[in-house]
Amino acid sequence: MERTIRVLVAKPGLDGHDRGAKVIARALRDAGMEVVYTGLRQTPEQIVQAAVQEDVDVIAMSILSGAHNHLFPRVTELLAEKKVDDVLVIGGGVIPEGDYEFLKSKGIAAIFGPGTPTATTVEFIRTHLKR
Amino acid sequence: MGDRGAPDPEGVVDLIRAGDARTIARAITRAESGDPGVEAALRLLHRHTGKAHVVGVTGPPGSGKSTLVDKLVKTYRERGLSVGVVAVDPSSPFTGGAVLGDRIRMQGRALDEGVFIRSLATRGSLGGLSKACAETVRILDAAGYERVIIETVGVGQSEVDIVKLADSVLLVSVPGLGDDIQAIKAGVMEIGDVFVVNKADRDGADRVVREIRAMLETAWVNTGAGGRLIASGGAHHAASPSNTAAGVADEDPHAFLAKLPPVLKTVAETGEGVGALVEAVEAHRAKLVESGLLEERRKANAAAELKAALAARVLARLEAGPAGAELLRLAGELATRERDLYDALETLEGILSASGSPLAGRSGTNPGQAGD
Structure with a gap:
């Protein structure tokens, strides 16, 4: 049975720049996925709550404020607390490459920086789903 | 898990x-x-299931349905009631993808354990809902949510499936969408139990309220209000003499107006008018229960759901069997004009009756059994 891939696109933290998140939302939609877009200024708690209720396969977060090293790992921690182990977590936005390794060690499967072709993200999601 | x-x-x-x-x-x-x-x-x-009161919120795109739902949830929570929300947005007819954005307006409720919000894509359904809507409502109902609010996709003029699922339908309008002829067209404007003019701080809100009231009063005079409206009015007899123009003239105008569905103004952004709206929904609920119309409405809805599910199953079985190939062959002949539609239908009906019932292989005691 073919299951529709569901993705939560979220903007954690306090920056108000959601162009990138909207471009990704649109690209995933055009790739046949259902994208739950939650809007700006989400706390990690809100993101995880929404991900559980919406039963998404993927959480895709975009951040431009520089708080990624704090907020992204908080999301994976909360998922672990709730024993959610089958959701793929990815990130994007303005994130120094030097932080990529740290974020990966915290369970962020991939970071897609500015200029990443949307097809790359789509392909990554399709090939890395956890369920 | x-x-x-x-x-x-x-x-x-x-x-x-x-x-x-x-x-x-x-x-x-x-x-x-x-x-x-x-x-x-x-x-x-x-x-x-069957305990939750199911409230449908429908209206055109951009009329503020999501924001209104957010404020309805807030008001219900203040009154100690738990709320499930089913928010439907359209799927792309081409890729099947969807952007479900209703949650954006519902962030205030995000961490409240008494609220469960689920976004659904229509996945090909055209009536303003999604096929899984009924099951989603039942799951939330069984989970103990006391009110389940369904937000339909932004509707145009004829997406009225919400009446088959909701106990009370809120029809949301906004100022500036069109002239008063919009209010007398058939379709969506007929299905409201409670009418809401949202963004009521904008110019023209009072005019929209008057147009909707005029539409409702005329419907009452002409037909005794019609199926959906009767439930709101609490009258059980359609087109009885007292509902004729002369009858209305005899009646106390206040009593007459009280029978019509309420038309309320809200500013969802600020929450203005939402308290009164919740009162109106609860009053409608009480009327439905008291008059026995709730049971009646739910029976009609169950019959509609059962018929649709049966039709889908019969078709699925037909397509899976030898008749499936026949259907495709007949379709080809239809396209090339070798056959007409009615001829093809008769052939397929012949196959169905020759194999007994299309559900013949199914146990009679288990009509809901999954397919093969």
């Missing part, structure tokens, strides 16, 4: 009834994708 692979139906039902968010969410996903594995749990769940 224990609901992956082959879930134990009793366990799933217990977790849903205990309000376990992940089990609720996963059951909705499974119902949505037509996973036969969830059917056993849905059967067991059915007897635990």
Whole structure:
């Protein structure tokens, strides 16, 4: 049975720049996925709550404020607390490459920086789903 | 979690009834994708449903439905009632993808354990809802949410499926959409139990209220208000003499107006008018219960759901059997004009009756059994 891939696109933290998140939302939609877009200024708690209720396969977060090293790992921690182990977590936005390794060690499967072709993200999601 | 692979139906039902968010969410996903594995749990769940009052919120795109739902939820929570929300947005007819954006307006409720919000894509349904809507409502109902609010896609003029699912329908209008001829067209404007003019701080709101009232009064005079409206008015007799123009003239105008569905102004952004709106919905609910119309309405809705499900099953069985190939062959002949539609239909009906019933292989005691 073919299951529709569901993705939560979220903007954690306090920056108000959601162009990138909207471009990704649109690209995933055009790739046949259902994208739950939650809007700006989400706390990690809100993101995880929404991900559980919406039963998404993927959480895709975009951040431009520089708080990624704090907020992204908080999301994976909360998922672990709730024993959610089958959701793929990815990130994007303005994130120094030097932080990529740290974020990966915290369970962020991939970071897609500015200029990443949307097809790359789509392909990554399709090939890395956890369920 | 224990609901992956082959879930134990009793366990799933217990977790849903205990309000376990992940089990609720996963059951909705499974119902949505037509996973036969969830059917056993849905059967067991059915007897635990029917308690929630189901409120449909419908109206054109951009009329403020999501913001209004957010404020309705807030008001219900202040009154101590738990709320499930089913928010429907359209799927792309080309890629099947969707952007579900209703949650953006509902962030204020994000961490409240008494609120469960689920976004659904229409996945090909055209009536303003999604196929899994009914099951989603039942799952939330069984989970103990006392009010379940369904937000339809932004509707145009004829997406009225919400009446088949909701106990009370809120029809949201806004100023500036068109002239008064819009209010007398058939379709969406007929289905409201409670009418809301949102963005009422804008110019023209009072005019929209007057136009809707005029539409409702005329409907009453002409038809005794018609099926949906009778329920709101509390009158059981359509087109009885007292509803004729002369009858109305004899009647106390206040009593007459009290029978009509309420038309309320709101500014969802600020929450203005939402308290009165909740009062109106609750009053409608009380009227439905008291008059026995709730049962009547739910029976009619169940019949509609059953018929639609049966039609889908008959077609699925037909397509899976030898008649499936015949159907395609006949379709080809239709296209080349060798046959006409009625001829093709007769041939297919012949196949159906020759094989007895298309459901002949099915046990009579288990009409809801999953397909092969």
